[in-house]
Amino acid sequence: MIFAKNLFNTMQVSKICQLLDAKIICGEEHAQANIERGYSSDLMSDVLTLDTDHLLLITGMCNLQTIRTSEMADIRFIVFVRNKKVTDEMLELARENNLCLLESPFTLFKASGILYQAGLKPVY
Amino acid sequence: MKLEFNIEGGNFSRAGHASSEVKKMLKQLGIDARCIKSIVIALYEGEVNVVAHAYEGRILVQMEPHKITTEIMDKGPGIPDIELAMQEGYSTASKEVREMGFGAGMGLANMKKNTDELTIESTVGQGTTVKMVNYF
Numbered sequence: 001m002i003f004a005k006n007l008f009n010t011m012q013v014s015k016i017c018q019l020l021d022a023k024i025i026c027g028e029e030h031a032q033a034n035i036e037r038g039y040s041s042d043l044m045s046d047v048l049t050l051d052t053d054h055l056l057l058i059t060g061m062c063n064l065q066t067i068r069t070s071e072m073a074d075i076r077f078i079v080f081v082r083n084k085k086v087t088d089e090m091l092e093l094a095r096e097n098n099l100c101l102l103e104s105p106f107t108l109f110k111a112s113g114i115l116y117q118a119g120l121k122p123v124y
Numbered sequence: 125m126k127l128e129f130n131i132e133g134g135n136f137s138r139a140g141h142a143s144s145e146v147k148k149m150l151k152q153l154g155i156d157a158r159c160i161k162s163i164v165i166a167l168y169e170g171e172v173n174v175v176a177h178a179y180e181g182r183i184l185v186q187m188e189p190h191k192i193t194t195e196i197m198d199k200g201p202g203i204p205d206i207e208l209a210m211q212e213g214y215s216t217a218s219k220e221v222r223e224m225g226f227g228a229g230m231g232l233a234n235m236k237k238n239t240d241e242l243t244i245e246s247t248v249g250q251g252t253t254v255k256m257v258n259y260f
Contacts, residue, residue, distance in 0.1 A: 042225060043225055045225065045226050045228035045229075045230040045234075048169060048234055049230060049234050049237070053161070061224075063136075063224060064136070064137055065140065065225060065226070066225065068139065068140035068143075068144070069140075069168075072147070072164045073165065074157070074161055089137070
């Protein structure tokens with residue numbers, strides 16, 4: 001699955017896992033997908049205002065509404081930071097919507113900084 | 125084609141269920157993805173508002189060729205000043221709602237951004253009705 005228009009300046013999900021010491025919790029089949037942009041926020045109200053599709057959401061907001069928000073905003077990839085653990089209810093909804101969820105022990109600041117430095121583009 | 129959903133005030137685990145069903149239906153109809161996103165984001169914002177502020181609500185969705193009308197009606201405290209509520213950043217959301225990642229005062233403004241027509245009618249102490257129309 002390729003979510004970027006061109007493969008230059010994109011980052012594979014597997015590379016993101018490596019950089020963030022992250023595990024894929026669901027959607028392992030998307031490990032080779034390429035992502036162009038990232039957006040870091042704990043505020044779902046802000047995520048819902050984005051016009052960019054198919055980005056990586058980096059968040060510490062770990063609840064069912066994070067999955068719902070991503071479903072509505074056409075976001076297919078989420079990294080939960082600060083060691084937040086995905087619940088069974090979240091997993092079920094994520095699988096239903098073919099989302100790829102990652103868990104990282106890093107802070108939102110550290111995860112965002114590492115991905116930005118490695119070339120993942122911001123939304124704005 | 126008409127669809128109807130009930131919304132339970134305060135039940136965040138169900139918030140978004142109606143928007144999700146509408147999204148699936150619009151996908152099946154083969155409507156443009158960007159248009160679907162606008163419709164369901166506006167509807168989801170409205171659904172979350174009912175869960176966050178009202179006691180109960182109802183969503184009516186009416187599909188016509190090239191037009192979708194969604195109405196969200198709730199029984200709740202109502203909005204005393206709609207103009208003020210439309211301003212980005214204005215919010216009366218509870219701590220619990222903010223802890224869920226909402227209540228930043230962006231909802232109504234985002235609904236306006238994502239719809240072609242938005243009408244809000246509210247009676248304090250009784251409830252609010254939001255009507256949204258999208259053309260595609």
